[in-house]
Amino acid sequence: MIPIDYYIIVSILLFSIGSAIVFTRRNILYVLMGIELIFNAANINLVAFGQLDPYLNGQLFSMLIITVAAAESVVALAIVIVLFKKLNTIDLNEITQLKEK
Amino acid sequence: MKLIEIVFFFFAIQLLSSALVILFTRNVVYAAIALMSTLLGVAALFVVAGSDLLAVVQLVVYVGGVLILLLFGVLYTYRDPESYFEKKHVLLSIVTVVCIAGALLFLLSDLPFNYPQLETSPHDATGITKRTGYLWITNNLLVFEVVAVFLLVVLVGAGWIASHVLDKSKKDV
């Protein structure tokens, strides 16, 4: 068996890269990809620890996460389409509607 | 070094480098393809960790669903060739990655993980797929149903948001 430390390190790296994508990229699609990476980093951790659990809670939970991630991306893409229709842009620097006028 | 560790490192490096491609590329389509590579690597890690069912789910849902959706998004939001590319913040990205990773590693290095060091996975004999299915419909049945309903709601809601706005924009024109 692979030691769990390895999984942890891989997941930390994946998480930090995903976070960097979320923080630095301006395109909203990149940000969505970064979020997917963060989800996967979490999944790796869960699976790594879950293989020792006789009730497989880690696996089941990561399966839930995959489902929720899929749902999240569906809604996010719907919002992206709406935003693009309304503002004709997907650049986050230009989307500042949350700031009160 | 055992074969399985070689496999693990190969896929770890593959998925991390793909992730870095996403971080640094200027082309959205490249980024999407790199994302696919990353997800495949994660699926491979799941297999290494003994969760073959989860790997299949990862492939089907992520690569088959989410990625396709993302590609649709990419194509749908096409405005002009320039919009695919954007300014890179290479230094900023590297600094962010190093900072976060360093901080987390520093934090976690102090934590004592008391887990048994096993040679083989405990579920190899029984078969993890059967066990997972059994657990879904017994111990975690409620969660299973809630997620099913949740998915339905998301499906309808997303469709409604998009179609509603599209209809509205049509009317505005």
Add this chain to the structure above:
Amino acid sequence: MNGLIPHIDVPLISADDISVLALTIFFMPIITFVLLFFTGKHILAPIRSWLATGVMAVMFVLSLYLHIHTEGEHISRWIWFEIGSLKFTASMLVNNYSTTMMVIATFVSLMVHLYSVEYMRERRNHSKYFPYLALFVSSMLGIILSDNLMITFIFWELVGLASFLLIGFWYEKDSSAAAAKKAFLFNKFADLAFVIAIMMLFANYGTAEISVLKEQVSITPLLNAGIFGMPILIGFMIWFATVGKSAQFPLYVWLPDAMAGPTPVSALLHAATMVAAGVFLLLKTSFFLGDWVGNLITIIGCITAVLAALQAMRTFDAKKVLAFSTVSQLGYMMMAVGVGANDAAFFHLATHAFFKACLFLSVGAVIHSMHHMQSHQFDHGQYKDLDTLDMRLMGGFRKKMPLTFVTYLISYAALIGLPFFSGFLSKDAILGALYDWATVSNTWTWFVVAAAFSTVAITAFYMTRQLIFIFFGEFRLLKTDMSYKQYFDHITESKWLINIPLIALATLSIWFFFSINPLHAQTGWWMKQSFVSGEHHVFHFFIPILASVLSIGAAVIAANRYKNVTVFVDRYVGLTKMFAQNFYIEKSMDVLLIRPVMLVAELCGSTDRWINHLIHGKAYFILVLAQCADVFDRWIIDGSVHLVSAIINGIGSFFRSYLKGNVQQYFYFTFIAFALILVWLAWYL
């Protein structure tokens, strides 16, 4: 309920043939009314008129048949409605009394209808005239036939309504509308007494059936009841109700004003329907009149007779003279009722109906021709305001309209009580009854007799005056305006539709229709047949002689006085003014009744205003208090709350100013916060 209203067993009686026939006659004008009222404008005027007149003719024939075939009393009584265990009955009484009245009413109505066909031919609002007449007649028949005072009251009010509609028939004229209103209000005031009487009846006897009440009263004689005993008070109240309808002092002032209506209506009103209703009701319920009420009726009747006759002497309005004479004659009838000579009163009512209708219709014919002159002139492009009712402008119609003159003369003779005419018989009956009454009573009663005899003279005087004014001398309108000459020359006798009623009514004013003996009615068939309980008075030979001498003497004096007078100047201005003001009856009513009521109302009003001021003051006090509380609330309590919220708002906006609305910025903050929490955790773990 049962404790409040005494229970008397009222047997129900089903109607026999005679009652059914009477009911049929009663319902005929109602059907006419409904038919003509709702289809009025859609059918032609001649059809309308002749339909109503034809129905009236049928009614007259049926009434005559009914009168001939009625013997004894035919009561029919049935349940009207029930409240709990209380049964309210409706009933009808047919006897000689009521059938006689029906014959009179339907005959006079028929004559008036015939007359109206011509008279109203081209008048305004024609479509409503005949329905109203039908309503009038049916209400009168209801009063005549009903044996229940509640039912009577309904028709009593309907008569009031119909008279209101007909007096105000030309409601475009202000005087007409005012007269209608006046008649209505005066009648309503008196009708209040009727309502009180019905209440008293129910409180004491539990029923308003006249026949039943008659038995009850005869069981407990009036004398036992005391001076203000219940039956006597009921009698007083019923009498007061008739004071309004039958125009007694002091409420008679509406009747002269009621002349504003069409002349045929006046004839109907004065002869057979409205004013007769009061006397008839009093005759029906005369068993209630006991003790002092009879004397009161006699005295008031006497006052009415004298005052109205005096006023008639100074009036120049042709119709008003007749109106005052009606009031005067009603006074006679009331006197007769007061002394208990019911048959004499009813006899006078009957004869008066014929000759007064004839007088009105004759004068109406003259007025009609005057009116024609005015409208002819209008057709020739000239319009002059002409008072067609003013006797001073008339004169000389004797040669122009000889037939009208003759009919007028006959009914005139009947009214002033010349021998061989009907009025002589009935008036002598009343005077004889008064004389009998006076001989057995106190000394003051002789004043009443004296007044009654002098009124005979006054009547002769003013009637002669009118006769000379209208029919003798020369046409005085020409003295003021010669332009009427050509039209006056063209005046001829009226159409036959007007003449037939005149002739018929004048014929009925001659003695032999009532009694073969021209000097004494007691032996005549009328008195014997018409009344179930005719009491025979002793015949005083000197009374008719005295009355005739008085009337002939007064007529001669009046003839001499007015024979050669061509211009009429009032010499006694004060007297005329007093007469014109109805002896200041309205003024004194104003002072005695209206002013005090207004004063009390004013007092109540001012008290109310003061109470209002107090309440307003209290309200203002509370308002000021509320204002203070409002200021405290707004500045102290609200202020502190607003201060707190403003501080929090300020802090919020301070931090908000650092945000630019970028999503990634929120990521940063979230992440930094998360990292800080991690650091904090690591620090403590």
